[in-house]
Amino acid sequence: xxxxxxxxxxxxxxxxxxxxxxxxxxxxxxxxxxxxxxxxxxxxxxxxxxxxxxxxxxxxxxxxxxxxxxxxxxxxxxxxxxxxxxxxxxxxxxxxxxxxxxxxxxxxxxxxx
Amino acid sequence: xxxxxxxxxxxxxxxxxxxxxxxxxxxxxxxxxxxxxxxxxxxxxxxxxxxxxxxxxxxxxxxxxxxxxxxxxxxxxxxxxxxxxxxxxxxxxxxxxxxxxxxxxxxxx
Numbered sequence: 003x004x005x006x007x008x009x010x011x012x013x014x015x016x017x018x019x020x021x022x023x024x025x026x027x028x029x030x031x032x033x034x035x036x037x038x039x040x041x042x043x044x045x046x047x048x049x050x051x052x053x054x055x056x057x058x059x060x061x062x063x064x065x066x067x068x069x070x071x072x073x074x075x076x077x078x079x080x081x082x083x084x085x086x087x088x089x090x091x092x093x094x095x096x097x098x099x100x101x102x103x104x105x106x107x108x109x110x111x112x113x114x115x
Numbered sequence: 116x117x118x119x120x121x122x123x124x125x126x127x128x129x130x131x132x133x134x135x136x137x138x139x140x141x142x143x144x145x146x147x148x149x150x151x152x153x154x155x156x157x158x159x160x161x162x163x164x165x166x167x168x169x170x171x172x173x174x175x176x177x178x179x180x181x182x183x184x185x186x187x188x189x190x191x192x193x194x195x196x197x198x199x200x201x202x203x204x205x206x207x208x209x210x211x212x213x214x215x216x217x218x219x220x221x222x223x224x
Contacts, residue, residue, distance in 0.1 A: 006158075033211075035211050035212075037214075043216065044202065044214035044215050044216050044217060045159070045212075045214040046214070047211050047212075047213065050211045060211060061213075090156070092158050092159070094158070094159075094212075103149070103151075103161030103164065104151075104159075104161055104212060105161070106158030106159050106160070107158055108157065108158055109156070109157070109158055
């Protein structure tokens with residue numbers, strides 16, 4: 003099993019550009035999440051989804067959009083990139099938040115210049 | 116979810132037990148205690164979780180006090196590869212993980 007796969011691993015964007023961070027999981031997990039991690043800080047939740055067609059905002063959703071059309075995929079869209087969005091982005095999934103541990107992807111390191 | 120408090124950093128000699136404390140005095144009866152770790156720049160890795168009873172798996176042991184207001188993660192024989200940031204998280208079902216700053220554990224030779 004591949005687990006949670008994130009692409010790309012690295013990306014440099016110019017201010018005002020847009021991009022989509024891809025996240026795919028092959029474990030048939032219902033729950034999926036996007037986190038960002040700034041240098042020296044813990045992870046902050048951007049958006050999450052409890053199933054296909056259902057998404058909800060986390061702690062820091064501004065400047066981002068998500069969609070969940072399938073169980074496997076949970077892309078994160080950045081519109082009008084800003085330097086404040088320079089961060090490492092992690093996608094995660096879980097079957098159940100209560101019983102099973104979360105599985106994280108290896109991250110996407112994004113720099114906005 | 117209940118708030119957790121962890122020391123910002125700890126040291127441990129290689130081969131010795133690493134005991135990482137966590138306070139969660141406002142925990143409610145149906146909230147689990149989860150531990151994750153993050154090795155430099157990688158995605159966080161699930162370690163262990165528990166509700167009331169002490170738990171043990173191949174990675175670690177989790178000791179939860181009887182009043183459930185605190186817990187300790189034990190790495191019985193720490194190695195250099197255990198150097199990481201360790202996060203203690205209290206969680207009820209249906210909510211995403213809320214990570215704080217965790218404890219930065221340095222295992223020294």
